[in-house]
Amino acid sequence: MELIDNLGLGFATASTLSNLAFCFIGVLLGTLIGVLPGIGPTATIAMLLPITFQIGDPTAALIMLAGIYYGAQYGGSTTAILINLPGESSSAVTAIDGYQMARRGRAGVALATAALGSFFAGTVSTFLVALLAPPLTAIALKFGAAEYFSLMVVGLVSSIALASGAVTKALAMLVLGLLLGLVGTDIYTGTPRFNLGIREFSDGLNFVAVAVGVFGVAEILRNLENEHARSAAVKTVTGLMPSREDFRRMAAPILRGTALGSVLGVLPGGGAILASFASYAMEKRASKTPEEFGKGAIEGVAGPESANNAGAQTSFIPLLTLGIPANPVMALMIGAMIIQGIVPGPNVAEEQPALFWGIIASMWIGNLMLVILNLPLVGLWVKLLAVPYYVLFPVIMAFCAIGVYSVKSNVFDLYSVAFFGALGYVLVKLRCEPAPLLLGFVLGPLLEENLRRAMILSRGDFSTFVTRPISATLLVIAAIVLVVVLLPSVRRKREEVFVEED
Amino acid sequence: MVVDRANALCGAIFIVLGAAFAVQSYGLELGTAFRMGPGYFPLGLAVVLVLLGGIIFFRSLRVKGEAIGAVAWRGMLFILPAPVVFGLTVRGLGFLPSIFAACLIACFASRRMGLAWALLLSAAVALFAWAVFLKGLGLPFPPIGTWIGG
Numbered sequence: 102m103e104l105i106d107n108l109g110l111g112f113a114t115a116s117t118l119s120n121l122a123f124c125f126i127g128v129l130l131g132t133l134i135g136v137l138p139g140i141g142p143t144a145t146i147a148m149l150l151p152i153t154f155q156i157g158d159p160t161a162a163l164i165m166l167a168g169i170y171y172g173a174q175y176g177g178s179t180t181a182i183l184i185n186l187p188g189e190s191s192s193a194v195t196a197i198d199g200y201q202m203a204r205r206g207r208a209g210v211a212l213a214t215a216a217l218g219s220f221f222a223g224t225v226s227t228f229l230v231a232l233l234a235p236p237l238t239a240i241a242l243k244f245g246a247a248e249y250f251s252l253m254v255v256g257l258v259s260s261i262a263l264a265s266g267a268v269t270k271a272l273a274m275l276v277l278g279l280l281l282g283l284v285g286t287d288i289y290t291g292t293p294r295f296n297l298g299i300r301e302f303s304d305g306l307n308f309v310a311v312a313v314g315v316f317g318v319a320e321i322l323r324n325l326e327n328e329h330a331r332s333a334a335v336k337t338v339t340g341l342m343p344s345r346e347d348f349r350r351m352a353a354p355i356l357r358g359t360a361l362g363s364v365l366g367v368l369p370g371g372g373a374i375l376a377s378f379a380s381y382a383m384e385k386r387a388s389k390t391p392e393e394f395g396k397g398a399i400e401g402v403a404g405p406e407s408a409n410n411a412g413a414q415t416s417f418i419p420l421l422t423l424g425i426p427a428n429p430v431m432a433l434m435i436g437a438m439i440i441q442g443i444v445p446g447p448n449v450a451e452e453q454p455a456l457f458w459g460i461i462a463s464m465w466i467g468n469l470m471l472v473i474l475n476l477p478l479v480g481l482w483v484k485l486l487a488v489p490y491y492v493l494f495p496v497i498m499a500f501c502a503i504g505v506y507s508v509k510s511n512v513f514d515l516y517s518v519a520f521f522g523a524l525g526y527v528l529v530k531l532r533c534e535p536a537p538l539l540l541g542f543v544l545g546p547l548l549e550e551n552l553r554r555a556m557i558l559s560r561g562d563f564s565t566f567v568t569r570p571i572s573a574t575l576l577v578i579a580a581i582v583l584v585v586v587l588l589p590s591v592r593r594k595r596e597e598v599f600v601e602e603d
Numbered sequence: 604m605v606v607d608r609a610n611a612l613c614g615a616i617f618i619v620l621g622a623a624f625a626v627q628s629y630g631l632e633l634g635t636a637f638r639m640g641p642g643y644f645p646l647g648l649a650v651v652l653v654l655l656g657g658i659i660f661f662r663s664l665r666v667k668g669e670a671i672g673a674v675a676w677r678g679m680l681f682i683l684p685a686p687v688v689f690g691l692t693v694r695g696l697g698f699l700p701s702i703f704a705a706c707l708i709a710c711f712a713s714r715r716m717g718l719a720w721a722l723l724l725s726a727a728v729a730l731f732a733w734a735v736f737l738k739g740l741g742l743p744f745p746p747i748g749t750w751i752g753g
Contacts, residue, residue, distance in 0.1 A: 152740075155740045155742070267610075267659075269655055269658055269659050269662075270610075270613065270659060272655055273617045273652060273655040273656060273659065276621075276648050276651050276652045276655065277617065277620060277621075277652060279648050280620075280621075280624050280645060280648050280649060280652065283644070283645050283648075287631075287640075287641035289639075289641070290632070290640065290641055292631060292632070292640075292641040294627065294628075294631055294641050294642070294645070295624065295627055295645070318682065318683070318686075321678070321682060322675045322678045322679060322682060323675070325675040325677070325678035325682070325712055325713065326672070326673040326674065326675045326678070327673055489715070490713075491710075491713035491715045491716045492716075492720075492724060494682070494709065494712065494713070495685075495706045495707075495709035495710045495712075495716075495721075495724060495725070495728070496706070496724070496728055498682060498685045498686070498705065498706065498709040499685075499689075499702055499705055499706040499709065499725075499728045499729075499732065500732070501686070502685060502686045502689040502690075502702070502705050503689075503702065503732055503736055505686070506689065506690070506693065506744075507736070507742055510744075512690035512691070512693065512694070513690075514690075515686040515687060515689055515690030516686070516687055516690055518686040519683045519684070519685075519686050519687050522682070522683055522686075523679065523683055526675070526679065527616070528613070528616075530609070530671055530672070530674065531609045531610070531612055531613035531616070531671070532609055532610075532613070532669075533613060549644045549645075552639070552644060553639045553644070556636055556637060556638075556639060557637065557638065560637055561635060561636040561637025561638075562636075563636065
């Protein structure tokens with residue numbers, strides 16, 4: 102069996118002592134930052150990204166990054182359950198019933214349910230990634246420039262569909278992101294462009310600086326708007342072990358959530374967020390006692406948490422096979438891979454099987470570490486929640502500055518952090534979502550390169566995008582998605598879904 | 604006249620940024636659809652951005668929108684300069700004093716932070732960062748810079 106061989110190679114790579122250590126550090130740091138209130142997984146990863154560049158070996162760096170991702174997600178759920186402050190929309194659903202469970206003294210059970218559900222979902226979806234990645238890679242290798250261009254259009258359009266708020270604004274953020282991605286030097290002619298005459302920007306804007314600014318700094322500023330004292334609902338957590346009755350009630354939601362999350366996660370544009378909402382709605386409908394939802398139903402924690410984690414995992418599929426990020430976190434992973442000298446895409450599995458399968462195996466190891474790390478350490482995380490915010494953010498700012506500077510020792514990157522922090526904050530205040538901007542920023546150069554290549558191959562004929570069958574199909578999908586989100590009835594429905602998260 | 608201020612401002616920002624990119628792209632070689640020059644794709648995007656900004660702007664007129672809400676002025680005043688100060692001084696003053704200064708400035712973004720605590724916290728962060736990043740990870744930044752005789 103090829104699959105077994107591949108997974109064997111993956112586990113052999115991921116379970117060397119040093120890689121295990123990096124995965125462990127990643128999970129630990131990810132949880133540590135992710136548990137801080139108001140800092141979501143994307144911001145956490147953006148802040149911790151520079152640390153991984155200090156590791157020479159790309160495999161180890163990406164394994165650590167994946168660990169940070171799981172840790173950050175779990176940390177976010179912990180905050181959502183204990184103090185009802187979800188860091189990102191995907192854990193907003195967990196907060197609804199999780200926090201109610203915590204108020205009834207069942208915080209430990211809620212946390213354990215989240216961990217167990219995530220672990221199960223992670224196990225299943227890791228296997229799915231291993232199963233689906235090779236055939237998709239084979240298809241992707243047949244893609245030409247026109248197909249790649251159209252595929253990216255699908256990804257970008259879907260990211261708009263799943264962003265909250267007005268569609269025109271999301272579209273504008275996306276276009277702005279694409280333009281910012283083009284700052285630097287034109288790859289075909291070597292002409293410098295949009296660098297405002299600053300030589301330090303001739304390699305383009307630093308991706309880490311943009312991400313830290315738009316996500317990290319903007320988020321800190323938002324938290325500083327109204328400083329009010331927060332008190333954790335729970336000072337100590339006792340009684341971690343769910344009862345037999347709890348296990349019985351969480352089994353079906355976990356299974357359904359895993360299935361739902363795995364499917365939605367593959368969709369470009371942030372399927373994981375959708376997955377937790379969809380799972381919550383599904384559990385509420387399937388439940389015999391829907392009136393318990395919102396008052397501490399364990400199903401309302403188990404389902405969405407599993408869906409969220411499964412989606413987080415399967416969103417690696419488009420990244421690893423096509424090199425197309427499905428959400429901002431995957432955009433950060435792509436940025437990290439490029440900095441490590443790896444061009445994400447179908448060739449990675451061929452050329453660097455150890456790296457490719459190592460990352461897949463480390464997903465499962467990361468999930469396992471979450472369970473064994475977080476359940477015993479939950480007392481520590483509760484204590485961290487008690488640290489006041491005004492102590493945290495100067496520390497975070499200092500480490501962000503060091504982190505960004507350590508990437509290239511370029512002081513202009515630090516000025517970019519301030520600029521993009523201000524820009525990100527202003528745009529968030531004006532109700533624009535930053536996720537499409539970051540996706541656009543990462544995909545901008547790739548999109549232009551493939552467009553230009555496709556046009557050269559077709560001798561300047563734009564119809565190449567619609568006469569090639571795969572490309573045409575992809576563009577039709579993109580058009581359908583765009584039309585659907587603009588339909589008045591869908592628009593209202595969409596607004597309802599996103600209102601619920603606030 | 605009623606105006607959705609947030610959207611009007613948002614539209615205006617996109618128009619200005621789009622126009623800035625358009626002007627710059629126009630100065631670059633455009634090329635043809637067959638052989639696109641460095642300005643072709645960005646010019647197209649910039650025009651789209653201006654159009655989108657325009658749509659957002661005109662839609663905001665005569666519509667009452669939500670209020671923008673509290674703005675973290677104090678936060679912006681002290682948080683945003685922190686990385687800039689670090690950037691300006693990290694070579695001259697060196698890593699230790701520079702990170703101390705950046706952290707100290709950021710501390711003032713909160714009203715709740717007293718001066719003594721801010722000094723203490725910044726010193727602790729500088730020492731911790733020195734131990735982790737310079738000693739632990741071995742980053743090649745001099746702890747004390749040339750301006751103060753390092």
